[in-house]
Amino acid sequence: MIENCFNCKFKSFAASKLTDEQTVYLCDNNSSTVFGAGENIFKEGALSLNIVYIKTGLVKLHMKGLTEHEHLIKIVKAPNYLGIPSSVGDKINQYSVTAIEETSVCFIALETFQNLLLGNKDFAYQIIVDLCKKELETYKSCLHKIQKQSAGLLADTLLNFASSIYDSTDYIMPLSRQELADLIGTSRENVSRNLSEFQKDGLIHIDKKNVKILDVKRLKTISGLG
């Protein structure tokens, strides 16, 4: 069976609100492809004429800003929309997205997406709910980055990967130490040191990229203290 928008196993809750006719319209105006780990899905500064929806996989959102190296905004797990702020709020991508695991992606023509927003209020409402949740998360992470210290942010990150991404306290960290540093806004040396400290204190077991969280409770305490 050919995969289409009707039988898509990764359909968004918003898209489930579309009528059959609208689903056909969506189907006719999007294209699906797969990106390997490390492949750039879209780039900061480039013109955006698509809404991007990831069906499976994991990506990083990153921005260069004014300095020479990249800052990671956040890690996003599929299924999820990407680039709505870039495409609807602007014409130029304000950030880059790169796959960190094999990721299957649907590109939806911007015009199609806009027509669906205008033509189906349940669809539009669910998209707004989604955007609101993300905005609140952004506020929270903004505050955390200002108020917490590097150990707390790293503890947060490790716990987030366990709870939100891998549903396990035992996982393979897909980011390098440098990327972790870029995510929490510190140096790679600090990440190395903090991870060693966590291991020494029996909070985690870490070998290269293999992470095993041994003491969630104490790690949460560190996260709370900052």
Place this chain on the structure above:
DNA sequence: GCATTAACCACAG
């Protein structure tokens, strides 16, 4: 002052 935190540099795997 002294302790803590973290950045920057250097060097070894």
Place this chain on the structure above:
DNA sequence: CTGTGGTTAATGC
């Protein structure tokens, strides 16, 4: 790319 050690600067008690 990583881990560690030394050094320095900023901040708080």
